[in-house]
Amino acid sequence: MDAFRDLTRLRSILTEFAPQGRTALLPALHAAQHLYGWLPEAIATEVGQALGVPLADVYGVIDFYTMFQRRPAGRTIIRVCEAPVCAFAGCDAVFDAVCRHLEIGPGRLNADGVFTVERAPCLGLCDRPPAVLVNEAAFGHVNPAQAASLCVGSPMRLTSFVGGDIRRLTANCGRGLPALLSDYEASGGYKGLKRALQMKPEDVIGEVKASGLVGYGGAAFPTGVKWEGAARAPGGPKYVVCNADESEPGTFKDRLLLEEDPHRIIEGMVIAAYAIDASKGYIYVRGEYPYAFRVMQEAVGAARQADYLGKNLLGSGFEFDIEVRLGAGAYVCGEETALFESIEGKRGFPRVKPPFPTTQGLFGSPTVINNVETLCNVPLILQQGAADYRKIGTEKSPGSKLFCVSGRVQRPGLYEVPFGVTLRHLLFDLAGGLKEGCVLQAVLLGGAAGAFATEKDLDVPMSFEGFRAAGLPLGSGAVMVFDDTADMLDVLRRLAAFFAHESCGKCYPCQLGTQRQYEILERVAARRSLPGDADRLADVGWTMTDASLCGLGQTAALAVLSAMKLWPEIFEEKDKRPDRHV
Amino acid sequence: MSDVSLTIDGRDVTVPAGTTLLSAAQKVGARIPTICYHEHCTPNGLCRICVVEVEGTRALVPACVAQASERIKVHTRNARVERRRRTILEMLSSGVDLSEAPELLELMSEYHADPTRFPESERREQPVLDDNPMYIRDYSKCILCWRCVQVCADDAQFTYALNFSGRGFATNISTFFEKPMPETTCVFCGQCLGVCPTGALKPKREWLLERGLAPNEIMRETISTKRKPKR
Numbered sequence: 019m020d021a022f023r024d025l026t027r028l029r030s031i032l033t034e035f036a037p038q039g040r041t042a043l044l045p046a047l048h049a050a051q052h053l054y055g056w057l058p059e060a061i062a063t064e065v066g067q068a069l070g071v072p073l074a075d076v077y078g079v080i081d082f083y084t085m086f087q088r089r090p091a092g093r094t095i096i097r098v099c100e101a102p103v104c105a106f107a108g109c110d111a112v113f114d115a116v117c118r119h120l121e122i123g124p125g126r127l128n129a130d131g132v133f134t135v136e137r138a139p140c141l142g143l144c145d146r147p148p149a150v151l152v153n154e155a156a157f158g159h160v161n162p163a164q165a166a167s168l169c170v171g172s173p174m175r176l177t178s179f180v181g182g183d184i185r186r187l188t189a190n191c192g193r194g195l196p197a198l199l200s201d202y203e204a205s206g207g208y209k210g211l212k213r214a215l216q217m218k219p220e221d222v223i224g225e226v227k228a229s230g231l232v233g234y235g236g237a238a239f240p241t242g243v244k245w246e247g248a249a250r251a252p253g254g255p256k257y258v259v260c261n262a263d264e265s266e267p268g269t270f271k272d273r274l275l276l277e278e279d280p281h282r283i284i285e286g287m288v289i290a291a292y293a294i295d296a297s298k299g300y301i302y303v304r305g306e307y308p309y310a311f312r313v314m315q316e317a318v319g320a321a322r323q324a325d326y327l328g329k330n331l332l333g334s335g336f337e338f339d340i341e342v343r344l345g346a347g348a349y350v351c352g353e354e355t356a357l358f359e360s361i362e363g364k365r366g367f368p369r370v371k372p373p374f375p376t377t378q379g380l381f382g383s384p385t386v387i388n389n390v391e392t393l394c395n396v397p398l399i400l401q402q403g404a405a406d407y408r409k410i411g412t413e414k415s416p417g418s419k420l421f422c423v424s425g426r427v428q429r430p431g432l433y434e435v436p437f438g439v440t441l442r443h444l445l446f447d448l449a450g451g452l453k454e455g456c457v458l459q460a461v462l463l464g465g466a467a468g469a470f471a472t473e474k475d476l477d478v479p480m481s482f483e484g485f486r487a488a489g490l491p492l493g494s495g496a497v498m499v500f501d502d503t504a505d506m507l508d509v510l511r512r513l514a515a516f517f518a519h520e521s522c523g524k525c526y527p528c529q530l531g532t533q534r535q536y537e538i539l540e541r542v543a544a545r546r547s548l549p550g551d552a553d554r555l556a557d558v559g560w561t562m563t564d565a566s567l568c569g570l571g572q573t574a575a576l577a578v579l580s581a582m583k584l585w586p587e588i589f590e591e592k593d594k595r596p597d598r599h600v
Numbered sequence: 601m602s603d604v605s606l607t608i609d610g611r612d613v614t615v616p617a618g619t620t621l622l623s624a625a626q627k628v629g630a631r632i633p634t635i636c637y638h639e640h641c642t643p644n645g646l647c648r649i650c651v652v653e654v655e656g657t658r659a660l661v662p663a664c665v666a667q668a669s670e671r672i673k674v675h676t677r678n679a680r681v682e683r684r685r686r687t688i689l690e691m692l693s694s695g696v697d698l699s700e701a702p703e704l705l706e707l708m709s710e711y712h713a714d715p716t717r718f719p720e721s722e723r724r725e726q727p728v729l730d731d732n733p734m735y736i737r738d739y740s741k742c743i744l745c746w747r748c749v750q751v752c753a754d755d756a757q758f759t760y761a762l763n764f765s766g767r768g769f770a771t772n773i774s775t776f777f778e779k780p781m782p783e784t785t786c787v788f789c790g791q792c793l794g795v796c797p798t799g800a801l802k803p804k805r806e807w808l809l810e811r812g813l814a815p816n817e818i819m820r821e822t823i824s825t826k827r828k829p830k831r
């Protein structure tokens with residue numbers, strides 16, 4: 019404990035956070051962990067006392083977020099992704115190789131106290147599996163033989179492939195570098211904001227409504243209607259929050275937008291703020307994206323310098339500033355009200371809705387919260403006007419959409435397409451079709467909280483109306499391709515493990531259901547199911563879908579239920595003897 | 601406040617705006633079960649046993665927090681609702697010791713919930729925490745209704761000795777770094793015991809009595825676990 023006797027540096031940092039109170043809890047814990055490597059009792063006590071947070075609550079927060087370390091952790095933390103696509107590409111072998119190289123078990127410190135190895139939920143690097151995060155550095159296509167070089171951190175950073183039929187949202191993406199303010203301005207950046215500032219706020223909202231833009235976080239709620247609700251809501255100060263907690267397995271579009279075109283997000287937020295008269299904004303970046311967090315922080319600083327943020331921005335008389343926040347390992351914080359709780363310095367427990375964020379959001383004030391991709395559309399709409407914006411896409415789904423293609427295709431990557439193209443076009447014309455010799459088995463659409471499509475769905479137009487008619491979710495834009503060598507029960511078992519790990523534990527259907535779902539699927543995947551397991555699985559699934567408090571629980575069984583509909587035979591009772599694997 | 605009219609189980613009822621579906625249902629004599637709900641605690645709508653079907657909504661709605669609105673049609677106990685409630689009870693009883701939760705046992709039988717429905721389930725079993733002379737904490741019986749945390753904090757006592765550890769199924773009620781109660785801000789007010797519905801929190805003397813200790817032994821036991829001095 020010697021290291022913790024010296025609390026001077028911590029105390030000087032805490033003096034800066036103290037005036038903010040509880041909302042600074044996550045940033046203060048991050049800062050403390052950066053200093054000491056982990057968060058022992060003495061440190062947690064200091065933080066709680068400085069910010070005026072009850073100690074039991076400080077502990078509750080530390081123990082909720084997986085990236086806060088309660089035990090001594092290495093200076094270098096190696097996180098091996100265990101999401102389905104990485105699993106299929108051999109993440110387990112990589113994990114074992116790293117553990118063997120360092121001679122440690124999961125979550126343990128190595129002999130000289132430098133390294134810790136952990137498994138991580140999806141790292142958002144699904145286009146180059148298996149993926150590993152070494153502190154801030156992301157590594158892709160890692161093979162077990164590279165364990166040693168991973169540990170010395172030799173750079174293996176690969177650029178994601180960005181393609182598609184159209185490059186509006188991704189105009190500046192694919193170079194592996196962040197677009198600087200000057201790059202962004204040269205490509206027409208901040209023109210949308212300048213036009214918006216000439217308009218009345220209600221006309222800005224009118225333009226967004228006319229564009230037909232809907233939320234791309236999964237719920238597809240009309241963005242203009244959301245803004246209007248917050249603009250009209252009494253009370254304040256109002257907030258604009260960018261949900262950059264992208265954590266849906268198989269999804270990496272927001273990561274690329276954050277890392278490579280940060281100013282597009284900032285411009286979208288300033289326009290939203292002007293429309294609803296908000297003076298403060300937050301960008302909440304998931305803890306597993308430390309590089310994106312840094313890029314965003316730098317971009318916000320540059321935007322402030324250039325007068326796009328701050329008091330009287332661009333001489334408009336309007337004031338707005340942005341704080342970038344870093345999550346700490348909790349998928350549920352992508353749920354908007356859980357994200358608010360997290361910014362407020364609490365455990366990420368989703369709130370009961372209503373009230374909705376537009377009337378009672380962050381700090382109980384009217385709040386607009388939009389996904390990264392949604393906000394990236396806003397500058398375009400204001401720059402081109404709604405009519406021009408709508409020239410792309412379909413009547414009911416105007417604009418373009420980003421899809422994250424991963425798995426057994428020739429060219430995994432981020433693809434931008436107009437709404438309405440088919441899955442076949444995306445997978446075969448753009449992503450180059452399946453890998454040599456592979457036969458398509460299924461496509462998981464929308465991530466862990468998604469559903470399976472098969473060969474027969476390849477010609478469904480990818481639009482809100484097209485997918486709805488086919489009973490498929492558009493969700494987060496994740497498109498994970500599995501060939502016929504994939505064991506779908508193992509895929510489902512991993513998805514179930516993910517949800518059991520990420521359930522916040524607040525409502526009974528999800529807290530208990532994700533655990534029971536995982537237990538049953540573990541049996542079924544190991545071919546030792548019990549009589550009645552298919553019934554149990556369906557009952558648990560429908561109870562979570564129907565009765566859970568938030569979107570996590572309500573979608574935690576979607577993939578399982580869709581698999582049960584597509585392939586009922588694989589859930590049927592198998593020979594129970596463990597030696598009779600099929 | 602104006603009134604709203606709605607239909608509950610086919611019966612029309614008019615209630616003041618802002619009335620929860622739970623209270624509105626009581627007016628027509630429909631009994632909706634609750635677990636986490638307590639009239640002196642802020643409702644969290646987390647046990648979901650009170651979910652009802654409101655025609656036209658995709659998911660079921662928690663009656664303890666959802667407010668009555670004009671012309672909605674509510675079904676407090678149709679087949680769908682009944683099945684979800686039964687599954688919640690079966691999942692709960694497969695993980696938690698409900699032997700001292702009479703209201704829950706009654707619900708189990710009312711909903712024909714089978715306590716053995718989920719075999720080979722991980723249970724929330726853990727040793728009894730006997731760290732102070734006043735009460736014991738037996739979290740194998742804890743259903744995470746949150747009431748103790750609430751009354752310890754803003755709903756009553758403003759003591760903030762309790763919060764949570766872990767998450768998901770591994771969530772537990774916990775003190776700061778799982779410290780023994782005497783080392784926390786606990787003032788031994790007993791509010792938490794008063795709202796615990798399952799016997800997870802119990803007066804120490806009652807617990808010793810149940811374990812068959814004689815009065816003189818109980819006296820010795822409760823004196824011997826003295827408060828540890830604060831650091």
